[in-house]
Amino acid sequence: MTLLRHWGDTLGKWAGRPAARVQEDSGDPEVRRVREAAAAADWSTVREVLDARSESDDRTELLWAVGDTAGVERWIDKVVEAEPESALPRLVAGIRHISWGWDARTGARAKDVSRQQFEVFHARLRTAEQRLYEAADREPQWTSPWYGLQVTGRGLEVGQTLARRRFEAVVRRDPQHLASHQQQLQQVCEKWGGSHEEMHAFARSSAFGAPAGTHLGQLVAIAHLEHWLSLDSGPDAAYMSRSEVRASLAEAAEHSFRHPDFARRGGWIQVLNTFAMAFSLAGERDGARECFRATDGRVTKFPWYYLNGSDPAAAYRRQRASAGR
Structure with missing residues (x-):
């Protein structure tokens, strides 16, 4: 931008x-590095950068740097096919399809989004869900696939019960995962089918249930x-x-x-x-x-x-x- x-x-x-x-x-220099590698279809460097980070909020930022890079969808499926047992290319493909889906929907209000835009949006999110579940199956301890499924779930309107299960899948693995908590907070907002009371209760219980000094x-x-x-x-x-x-x-x-x-x-x-x-x-x-x-x-x-x-x-x-x- x-x-x-x-x-x-x-x-x-x-x-x-x-x-x-x-x-x-x-400000992490690896963000720029992985973004440039993604734009150049340099999977070797993308893998190197992502593999060097643990499954945490630090890796989440790197994943979105790749996922928000235009053109990743043109080459990542070839990597998925070449590495059938690997979770990482499936995770990257899932995150890219989320971002690509929102590109189709745009940030407009729902009433201003065409039926065709919604069809493309939902199709890309369903592909994302497939890839993210595949990644979760291959790496059961990873948080990122479940975090990605929180995002797709809101777009596909999976409902509060399933959305909560996806959030809980993340925090079982990483109790202070900030991005996951941010997603769940949006899920319980009034505008997404929750309420002000539920939103404030979730925010306070998450923040004060965490150790002092928390980002939550x-x-x-x-x-x-x-x-x-x-x-x-x-x-x-x-x-x-x-x-x-x-x-x-x-x-x-x-x-x-x-x-x-x-x-x-x-x-x-x-x-x-x-x-x-x-x-x-x-x-x-x-x-x-x-x-x-x-x-x-x-x-x-x-x-x-x-x-x-x-x-x-x-x-x-x-x-x-x-x-x-």
Whole structure:
């Protein structure tokens, strides 16, 4: 994705602040390496990079770097055929078909998606499910196939019971898998057939059921942002300014990124961006400034695209300025 320079970045430099830029990944150099290898149909390098990582959130980011690369679908099936007993090419094929499926659907509202688009979307997700189940059969201890099945399940609308089983399959293998928890949080959102009550309960039980310093504290902030997003203008601001919402965010922050055991690895930048937005909307300027200092101008698309879908960095800059940072 091409990033545009904005005059606000220049002003930020003059003011002694780092320029805000959308960060496409965690900064791990292997992400770029595996993406370039995928674009070049270099399976040997793709395998080398993925094999070097354990089944965790770190590997999840690398898998999506491959899966989001256009053209992988043109060569990965040949690798699957050449390695009939190997799980990894099936996993990669599954993740690619998920991304490729959403390319066909687009990010439009369901009412604006054509019947033909939905047919292609569902066909690609069903292929993804087949490949992911094949990978899970070959590597029973891997989390990634089940995480991928969480994503396909939402697209295919498999229902809350099956979605929950897929989530539980991940956390049995990796109790603090952040991406899997994020997927399940979306699954229990009101917009996906859940409820605000279920969403908040899931977020809190996951965050506070994990050891202090956990990245899962982000779930509490996401839940409040999802609740805010569901409301009309006016009630949304009133919701975020509630004293119980501000207290909930502060409690989650203490248990998560403010704790000495919080590790700056994997998705930590997104965790801080999420709290930055939540604190900003809640009017908690001190908390927001703390997060803006920590992110140091590194912007993640989520959650800022909720405020500005075409330019998340602009939303970040605006809220940073409002916080006096």
